[in-house]
Amino acid sequence: MPERIATPQLKYRTAPEVVAEYIRDAIYRNELLPGQQLQQEELAIKFGISRIPVRDALRQLQGEGLVDLYPNRGAFVSNPGVEELREVFELRILLETYALKLAVPNFTKQEFELCSSLLTHLESVANRADWSRIDQAFHAALYAPCKQSRTLTLIDNLRGSVNRFYFLYLSPESYGPDCLREHRQILKACQKRDAEAAAGFLEAHLRRSLAEVESVSASGQQ
Amino acid sequence: MPERIATPQLKYRTAPEVVAEYIRDAIYRNELLPGQQLQQEELAIKFGISRIPVRDALRQLQGEGLVDLYPNRGAFVSNPGVEELREVFELRILLETYALKLAVPNFTKQEFELCSSLLTHLESVANRADWSRIDQAFHAALYAPCKQSRTLTLIDNLRGSVNRFYFLYLSPESYGPDCLREHRQILKACQKRDAEAAAGFLEAHLRRSLAEVESVSASGQQ
């Protein structure tokens, strides 16, 4: 044997991961609000563990852009300004249309069915948390057939860092119908294997979302 | 004053940052090779600290994609296969041409001069480590005028995770002349404010780099 090489293997369910997932989810659901402080001790008690694995989790979330760490001051839920929101949306448009174009030729029948059923679920959803989760799943299912894991992770992170702002001020009733219509447009284009059209609809969808977030963010935030 | 919001403030030079920077640099210089294990205890002794801040540093580097962490097994310098290298290069092309197109209209005279002087430096460099550092600085200087911090960080991470493979097998003599010529092409197009041409040259530059890395990687790796 020439040398020992790192083998991916199975990853476990470690304490920091559990904590990170909890915090991530709470941030997505806006149970933890932008700018809010995350205290190590408090989280440690909540999970019945010490602060060390909590610190690990916070570091992880910092890497995902959900949390900002300031030395000796603590961890805060990231609170991007309008500028940064715009920047992230532009990155999303770039990366998501790219991934979708790669995905379109690869879609299998099962994958189309998954997308369809997620859309059906989305119709009968009222509360924000479920909407967010299923909306996220739909988009993930759209891009998954591109089979590029690093790209997909990147997109996931970018979506995670801005998506919660839809749900901070807007109600599903206000943006739901538009979203659903656009989602169906995108999926239909994919089913016709028209990658360019699908990408175009996706870009329009994202730009409209950005516009909504911007309008609220400009008035709502101080 | 209405409310105190988490303000970035000055960040310090904490122990984890120092350690992370050291490891990052060592990986860039290929002093730490892909697949190599990074032992907490060893690093802790080297810096005269305990394993806790070392763990923080490793988590940070995981977020940057330079290190893979496997629970209860340790940290390893990331070792992307040819597939992942290709994926990252495609992402780089997407993001770097995007950033460059945004940067072109914003270039100031000073920024052009910085790029020029970096190119001049690059001509008179022989060893790999210096080449790598200045090459990195040149590209960073090209994109910096786009003023989108999150985009720039992303590009930096992507570059960092694949750049070292140029220097693993190739010598500056073999790729230096091509690179320099392409760099000058790109810069000249920027000076003419021709964003599309500059982006085109950049893409060609990256695709040639990818091809070189691929050819070596396919034969060189086991």
Next chain:
DNA sequence: TCGTATCAGATTGTATACATGTATACAATA
């Protein structure tokens, strides 16, 4: 000979304890 089980050594994961840095409240001063 090959595969499997077992155990010692080593390494990582986590809890506890202490050190250090920061924020708030209050007193002193201009």
Next chain:
DNA sequence: TATTGTATACATGTATACAATCTGATACGA
């Protein structure tokens, strides 16, 4: 009154100690 200095409380940073897990080698049985 506003500003600066100081004390106290509190949160974070890190070292040490111990527990859990993995690695690798050896012993055993088929």
